Amino acid sequence: MQSSTKGGALTRRQFVAAGATGSVAAVIGCKSGRQGNWEFLSDEQAGTLGAICDQIIPADGFPNATQVGVLNYIDKQLVRPYRRHQDAYRDGLQKSDASSRKRFGKGLAELALAQQLEAVTAISSEQPEFFELVRSHTFQGYYGSPRHGGNRDAVSWKMLGVPEPPVRGRAQYDLGKGPQS
Amino acid sequence: MTRYLKIAALAIAAMALLAVCGTFGASYYYTSQYGQGCASCHEMVNYVTVVHGSPHRTTNCMDCHEASLGTKLRHIRVHLFGTVPEAIRLRGKDVVAMVPGCKNCHQHEYASWHAGPHSATYQQILANPVQNTKQHLMNDCFRCHGMHFDGAIGEIVQPLNAQGPWRLMRPELADQPAIPCQACHQVHSQGAQEARPASRISVAGEPVENSLAFFDRRDRIHFTAASLAVPQLHDGAREVRMNQDPRQALCYQCHAPRNPEATTAAAENHWGSQVGSGDDRTPMGVHEGLSCISCHAGHNMNARASCKNCHPQMSNCGLDVEKMDTTYASGASKHNIHWVKCADCHQHGVPKMKTIQPVKAGL
Amino acid sequence: MKRVNAVIVGAGAAGGIVAKELAVAGLGVVLLERGKWYTANDCRKDDLRNQRTTFLGNAFGPEDEGNPRVWVDGDGGLHNVMPSEGPYQNNAACVGGGTFSYGAQAWRYMPQDFKMRSLYGAPEGSSLEDWPITYDDLEPFYEKAEYEIGISGDYSGTPYHGLRKRPLPMPPLPPGREFGVLGPAARRLGLHPIHIPMARNSVPYNGRGPCMRCRWCCGFACEVDAKNGSQNTVIPIALNTGNCELRTECMVKEILTDDRGRATGVSYFDENGHLQQQLADTVIVSGCATESARLLLNSKSRLFPNGLGNRYDQVGRNLQGHQYTGALGYFDFDTYDDIGPGADIAICDYNHGTPGLRGGGMLANEFIRLPIHTLDRLPNGTPTWGPAHKKAMRDWHRRTIVIIGPTQQIPSAEARITVDPSVKDKWGMPVVRIQGNCHPHTYEIGDVQAERAQKWLLEAGAIDTRLLSQAQNAEKATHVPDANKGGPHKPHSGLIPAAQHQAGTCRMGDDPKGSVVNKVCQVHDVDNVFVIDASVHVTNGGFNPALTIMAVAFYASNALVHNWKGTGFRS
Incomplete structure (x- = not known):
């Protein structure tokens, strides 16, 4: 059951199996052709989005948004339930970056923190709908369940004094006790 | 007719050649590249990256993961039809199948x-x-x-x-x-290669073995021991002194106290969970403040031979604690080793220490 | 398929009970449910995807894909909405319906709630009416529901309830910290706080264990199966009789009628999307207020060109829910104890009897909150993002108490369900269109209730408070937090809060011109079609409606069984 392949020794079965799948994969090819570290975002978009998220939830002795995987959360959802927001993100991030370049001559991700705050404040008034979308999604990724790729190790819950998973004994009781209808 | 046969034979030969070459190449690639083969599918990149930061960085994926033809075909199907799940997780049977791999x-x-x-x-x-x-x-x-x-x-x-x-x-x-x-272990954890925890006796703040993590069934992810909470337990209204050893936070996930039961003083006064309730075995009495791991070895949970860590045989009092009337010596004892108190045996008070009288100066 | 005595559409709070009562009486029953049968194992405690917080969808149906509705806003604008969006007014789609994941407050309505028009008179523009039945008619069936479903709690601390013959079968769960803070304050104000009656085991009952007091309650399935819905009480009994067959993932298309105007059964799409027919002597519609109305309206035929039972254009009218208003109180000590279900104290002093107000509602503390629920529940003036917001989350998550309650809506005939002429669902059926709102007097009552909640919190020692009045709640569908769902909708007063508490669309009454069903839930026009669910509520009480839905289901089933004549129902 366990394949031990140290030293390149292969069993015949593994040999055939790996080869067959390899051939099939080679013939069909990769469908998506996606590059980079994200499912939807480009690395540049991720940089811009990360800067916005980290202004919405900055570090203050507790991690900021990107440190707990908020970008990971948003990126994953943008190819799942939030597919409907893909255009809003594409446009919004492009406009955000353009706004930053116009104001500071640099992309949002390259600015110093104080300038980022100014730039993000501008975005919140220039593109209120987009900003509201990012704000909501950032909060979901930071304060929501870790299973969706954000809130790593439930650090935000721990920050709020709400341990996750909670320490909780089983419901231990005698089945014979209690009223029965 | 023969023409078709020839074409068919050629086609079969070509496919066979392709299969042989492809088989050899692909197998070698997938099994000897520390995950590079798996990472050639973009869904897997992040997972392989994490392994490369873990103590298992020089382990090949297939040393632990099952890779039958059926599994591979399933992966290809998922990949091609774009039904990759939000997070790629092992199925129950995959986890069971990995145990012998750990043993290796x-x-x-x-x-x-x-x-x-x-x-x-x-x-x-x-x-x-x-x-x-x-x-x-x-x-x-x-x-x-x-x-x-x-x-x-x-x-x-x-x-x-x-x-x-x-x-x-x-x-x-x-x-x-x-x-x-x-x-209790997260295999894809961050950590240096071959790093091992050193001591058994724990103190607060001691670094935690990186792989220690609780598998939460609801989230289907691991929570690292360092991120888990050690609960504050109560003995009546009094807060029990809790050892903050983060490793024992893992134990508390299952060996957990209950919420106070209805009509008890603890429930009515909101004192919080009581020590010893449910499956809790937090030490009290003479052992209050110890971590689970102070006595129980990892893996087999055995507490035998752990007494002498604190009670050397040649102790000042000369008592052999292992033979005292506790559940350590006999399961039938009424003194549970987890919460035995001095007063359990010394019902009329603990005898005073014999002290030497001071000598007056000048004599 | 074999003809049966009764086909029931929808396995929710009411449908499950009807199935059980009929099957136990020996009738052959087919129970059709559009959703799946989930178990406690499917309860993954996902705070972004459940029936209360739906950022990533509904955990227990319906799916966002292929189940649209159309919402008509206050300016007449049409919006296609998905189930995870507030204006959809979703409840659930699964075996057990809403009772699989509800908060499980199990209140009896008060005697006054059944005669609102006689007590208060109908304000202009409203359709306020009396029920054709009284509290006394329902009392034995309330009791039956309390014992068969399993309710814990204690009414003894308040005079504000109808006559009871037996106490609840289970004592309340031990109170949490909020009860300790709010209880004495309520008594100082001369109010009568009680333990909320809950369809939740506090002790072992019916072979299942008690609540383990976890943090995930309202909107989630119960991990230890201590929350009592139709899926773990009456439906298993129905199936065990051998007389009831449950078919899941079956979406009913229409009620079939013959040329004499009697129903012959239903046609439905099975789990593979194939159209099937189930012939039956009786058809019982228990699909919830929006979907039951839709099914009747979609059942058009030569004799019923406007939909079955809709001769007088009554089907779909008088949609109601509950106006949730209240207040947030901020304390200088931890009020959060991490012990579910959180909601444990309520007052019924304000349901009736305030001069100038037509009714009122119960006020209770809110179900236990997860961090995601606190985001928009911070003190007035807190920035919506940045370091101050993050700090406020730390400061207040464990120090906030919410008192909130369902104000009884004054119904309006213009708040209604129709079927959309163009939008179709994945089966090709016309979808629900929701328009209109309840009578504006409801808002006046709601705002008074919010101030009362605030006063209670201040008495309890709150150092700061914030009103959750109707303006802020307009976007919400009862419980769903209003942190923006990313949709195009803006808060708008054209949105009626109905959702999980939806009711009223097939009103019960003696006059066929002003109602859809008679006092035993039988459609006026077609004697072998019944609507048994919250659709028949004439008014919706100032309480969570689940127990009343159940009591009405027992009451109507009782009438049906006792009038059953061998092979068919003849009134």
Whole structure:
């Protein structure tokens, strides 16, 4: 059951199996052709989005948004339930970056923190709908369940004094006790 | 007719050649590149990246992961049809199948675990008449055993009542461990290669072994021991002194106290969870403040031979603590080693220390 | 398929009970449910995807894909909405319906709630009416529901309830910290706080264990199966009789009628999308207020060109829910104890009897909150993002108490369900269109209730408070937090809060011109079609409606069984 392949020794079965799948994969090819570290975002978009998220939830002795995987959360959802927001993100991030370049001559991700705050404040008034979308999604990724790729190790819950998973004994009781209808 | 046969034969030969070359190449590639082969599918990149930062960085994926033809074809199907799940997770049977893989390298730990209570099987846990006549079989059982089982309680044991007789609906799991390695260990954890925890006696703030993590069935992810909470327990209204050893936070996930029961003083005064309630075994009395791991070895949970860590045989008092009347010496004792107090034996007060009188100066 | 005595559409709070009562009486029953049968194992405690917080969808149906509705806003604008969006007014789609994941407050309505028009008179523009039945008619069936479903709690601390013959079968769960803070304050104000009656085991009952007091309650399935819905009480009994067959993932298309105007059964799409027919002597519609109305309206035929039972254009009118208003109180000590279900104290002093107000509602503390629920529940003036917001989350998550309650809506005939002429669902059936709102007097009552909640919190020692009045709640569908769902919708007063508490669309009454069903839930026009669910509520009480839905289901089933004549129902 366990394949031990140290030293390149292969069993015949593994040999055939790996080869067959390899051939099939080679013939069909990769469908998506996606590059980079994200499912939807480009690395540049991720940089811009990360800067916005980290202004919405900055570090203050507790991690900021990107440190707990908020970008990971948003990126994953943008190819799942939030597919409907893909255009809003594409446009919004492009406009955000353009706004930053116009104001500071640099992309949002390259600015110093104080300038980022100014730039993000501008975005919140220039593109209120987009900003509201990012704000909501950032909060979901930071304060929501870790299973969706954000809130790593439930650090935000721990920050709020709400341990996750909670320490909780089983419901231990005698089945014979209690009223029965 | 012969023309078609020739073409067919050529085609078969070409495919055979392709298969042989492809087979050899692909197999070699996938099994000898520390995950580079797997990472050539973009879904896997992040997972492989994490392994490369873990103590298992020089382990090949297939040393632990099952890679039958069926599995590979399934992966290809998922990849091509774009139905990649939000997070790629092992199925219950994959986790069970990995245990022998762990054993291949961690033989000492495996043997220790196998000798201890945490290696209990599905049969022993879920079809146990003593347990099932007293406690209700329900999905919450899976929180602490069978946490990797893919299904509801009724799919593994029947009947779901207190009468029995109970039988496992999945006989192939009967001898499989209900608390496998992955219940407490995260294999893809960050850490230096071959890094091992050093000491057994714990103090607060001691670095935690990176792989220690609780598998949460609901989230289907691991929570690292460092991120888990050590609860604050109460003895009546008094806060019990809790050892903050982060490793024991893992123990508390299952060996947990209950919320105070209705009509008790603890419930009415909101004192919080009481020490010793439910499955809690937090030390009290003479042992208050110790961590679980101060006495219980990892893997086999054995507490034998741990007394002498603190009570050397040649101690000042000359008492042999291992022979005192506690549950350590005999399970029948009424003094539970977890919360034995001095006053349990010294009912009229602890005798005073014999002290030497001071000598007056000048004499 | 074999003809049966009764086909029931929808396995929710009411449908499950009707199935059980009929099957136990020996009738052959087919129970059709559009959703799946989930178990406690499917309860993954996902705070972004459940029936209360739906950022990533509904955990227990319906799916966002292929189940649209159309919402008509206050300016007449049409919006296609998905189930995870507030204006959809979703409840659930699964075996057990809403009772699989509800908060499980199990209140009896008060005697006054059944005669609102006689007590208060109908304000202009409203359709306020009396029920054709009284509290006394329902009392035995309330009791039956309390014992068969399993309710814990204690009414003894308040005079504000109808006559009871037996106490609840289970004592309340031990109170949490909020009860300790709010209880004495309520008594100082001369109020009568009680333990909320809950369809939740506090002790072992019906072969299942008690609540383990976890943090995930309202909107989630119960991990230890201690929350009592139709899926773990009456439906298993129905199936065990051998007389009832449950078919899941079956979406009913229409009620079939013959040329004499009697129903012959239903046609439905099975789990594979194939159209099937189930012939039956009786058809019982228990699909919830929006979907039951839709089914009747979609059942058009030569004799019923406007939909079955809709001769007088009554089907779909008088949609109601509950106006949730209240207040947030901020304390200088931890009020959060991490012990579920959180909601444990309520007052019924304000349901009736305030001069100038037509009714009122119960006020209770809110179900236990997860961090995601606190985001928009910070004190007035807190920035919506940045370091101050993050700090406020730390400061207040464990120090906030919410008192909130369902104000009884004054119904309006213009708040209604129709079927959309163009938008179709994945089966090709016209979808629900929701328009209109309840009578504006409801808002006046709601705002008074919010101030009362605030006063209670201040008495309990709150150092700061914030009103959750109707303006802020307009976007919400009862419980769903209003942290923006990313949709195009803006808060708008054109949105009626109905959702999980939806009711009223097939009103019960003696006059066929002003109602859809008679006092035993039988459609006026077609004697072998019944609507048994919250659709028949004439008014919706100032309480969570689940127990009343159940009591009405027992009451109507009782009438049906006792009038059953061998092979068919003849009134």
